[in-house]
Amino acid sequence: YAALRIFFTARVADIKPVSMPPLWIALLSGAMIGFISGITGVGGGIFLSPLVLLMGWAAPKETAGVAIAFVLVNSISGLFGYWSNTLTLPPQILYWGIAVIIGGWIGAEYGSHKLANPIIRQVLAGILLLGGAKMLFAALG
Template sequence: MTVESNIFLLLITVIGFLYASVGHGGASGYLALMSLFSFSPEMMKPSALVLNILVSSVAFLFFYRSNQFRWGLFYPFAITSIPLSFIGGFFKIETHVYKIILGIILLFAAIRIISAFRRKENQAIKAIQFKKALLIGAIVGFISGILGIGGGIILGPIILLLGWGNMKETAAVSALFILVNSISGILGFLANNGIFPTQMARVILVVFIGGTLGAFYGSTKFNNTTLKYILSFVLVIASAKLIMF
């Protein structure tokens, strides 16, 4: 293995840890990193979705076992996001275009979450608005399918900013949301004659280790405030990499 390969594996392990700790699969981070290491666009999207499925599965398991998952906060988004993510998976856009779009979305989300830090953590949770959740799920699902992400990194900040869940509940919902949308997205990609990535054994192994550790600490050790800071950090770094590189 080359020095560059080792650096890549180390960085992608860290990404898996950070994203899993807040219930995310890490696709936006993987895409940014693969772009930095000059992966081909044809390889990036399906690879990110495969890793997303792996890490979000682990993250959901840990957050579910710690009793953080609320079905009522999940299914309104999933109803519309799953079919729209599949449809979005058929679309192919230029690499630099989707990098800029995703980078701007993530930066906006980071700014909004940072500005919300002054809120009290014990602030009352608002009831989810079903129709609004359906619309949000459709939009996030479609965008996610196009970009090759699970959508949790977009949905999570929205749930927090609307006050529909606390950080750990949001992480649990985001993890399952990412899982189902990533599966739907990659099916759409493959249905459109996309090529499934191979020779990913080492990457899958290190991301699994990082994701498992991140999910464990996020669900049992870190408090909600710590997770918000981690999420904001992840969003800013991912956004900067996508926009600048």
């Protein structure tokens, strides 16, 4: 639902300034998303970005920036949780880390300078559809 709504609707946030949520709502939303992300193994940005866009708390480019910071914190927390249970890290972690840094830098440059907000919304909607389909197929076996 969120993916289709994001894809097909132009939000006021794309056109005029947006309003920030109260601090307690932002903290509660972040805690809930972090919890859901932790128990499902799905990155928090997949939950955070639609919430921020659909609630009109930020425009697409700002949403991407917020999601990046959120995903970084969740990823570090998840990595620490994994390490605390196994006391080892996958040997490929260095390669994954380098790939993430390079891909993130290229994506941030391209998204912030080349793509318009409506295109970013459509890309996000596509990612949400893919993520939802992956979760559905994994649940169905």
